[in-house]
Amino acid sequence: MTEHEAGSLKSLPSSVRRSAELLVSRYVEEEGSLSPPINVLSLAKIAGARVVDGDHDLAGLTLQSASGHVISLGRKSRIAQTRLTRRARFTLAHEIGHVIVDSARSPEDDLSFATGQTVETICNKLAENLLMPDSVMNELFVLKLHDEVTIENIFELARVFDVSVEAVARRLSSLDLLKGARILGWRYARPRQKKWGELTCAWIVGDAWDHQNARLLNSGRESCALRAFRTATMQVGTESVSIDHQIVTSRAVAAPHGRFWVVEVLTPSAIPAQRDQSSPEDEPATE
Numbered sequence: 001m002t003e004h005e006a007g008s009l010k011s012l013p014s015s016v017r018r019s020a021e022l023l024v025s026r027y028v029e030e031e032g033s034l035s036p037p038i039n040v041l042s043l044a045k046i047a048g049a050r051v052v053d054g055d056h057d058l059a060g061l062t063l064q065s066a067s068g069h070v071i072s073l074g075r076k077s078r079i080a081q082t083r084l085t086r087r088a089r090f091t092l093a094h095e096i097g098h099v100i101v102d103s104a105r106s107p108e109d110d111l112s113f114a115t116g117q118t119v120e121t122i123c124n125k126l127a128e129n130l131l132m133p134d135s136v137m138n139e140l141f142v143l144k145l146h147d148e149v150t151i152e153n154i155f156e157l158a159r160v161f162d163v164s165v166e167a168v169a170r171r172l173s174s175l176d177l178l179k180g181a182r183i184l185g186w187r188y189a190r191p192r193q194k195k196w197g198e199l200t201c202a203w204i205v206g207d208a209w210d211h212q213n214a215r216l217l218n219s220g221r222e223s224c225a226l227r228a229f230r231t232a233t234m235q236v237g238t239e240s241v242s243i244d245h246q247i248v249t250s251r252a253v254a255a256p257h258g259r260f261w262v263v264e265v266l267t268p269s270a271i272p273a274q275r276d277q278s279s280p281e282d283e284p285a286t287e
C-alpha cells in the first residue's frame, strides 16, 4: 500500500470499501456531484439512517432498529439547530461509518476485518473520506492551493469542506500531504486558583503521536503561539516545542482560531540562510 492509499478507501476491508463506494455513487446521483461541503444529512438518508436528536452527552451513537439504523446525536450536536456545527458534521459522518460497517459485515467478511484496524478507526477513516473525498482534496489542495501547508490554506480547506481545522490537518496527514510539517492545536486554559493560564496542546498532527507530551518551551514574546494568542494576530517566527520528549525547534506560523485557540504550523526545517536560496546567477559578479 502506498502512503496515499493509506488515506483513501483502498486501505479499508474490501466489503466496507464496496459499501462506502456504493453510498458515494448514490450520493453523486442524488446531489449531482461531490462538490464541498458534502450534505451529510442527505448522505445519512441515502445510507438508510434516520437522524434524531438524542438526550445524552455522547457526541453520537448508532442504533439498529427493526426499521433500520437510527443515528442519535447528543445534546451538543442537535440537528434541530438550523445548521450542524463542524464537529457535529464529523460526528454524523463517523456514525454513517458505523452504518456502512454494519451493513458490510457478514460472516464471510469477518476475515477481511482482520486488517488490524478497530471499528472506530475504520469509522474515522470513512468519515474523513466522506467529508473530504481524496479526489476533491487533491483538486483543491494540490491544484488550487499549490500543495502548500500554510495556516491560510488549512483555514480555507476547513471553510470549504465545512469541517474543523483539526479534521483538515488529519486528512492532509493521512493523504501524506504534510511534507514533514507538524500542525498543532493549542488551547488556552486558566486553572481556577491561578491568575494566568497557559496554552496546552489539544491535538497534534504530523510526525508525533502524543499531544499530551507536547509543550511550548519558549515563553512570552519568544513564542509564536503565545504572541498569536495575546495579540489575536498571525505571528511568524521560530518555535521550540517539546514533542514526545524531543525538542523540536523550527520555523513556525501561528494564528488565533476562535476565542481560546491557536493553530500553529511547524515547518520541517529552519529558514534557509539567504545565500542558500539564491542561485549562482544571483551572486554579485565581482567582489
Ligand SMILES: [Zn+2]
Pocket (backbone or CB within 6 Å): 094, 098, 120, 123
Ligand atoms: Zn464510533
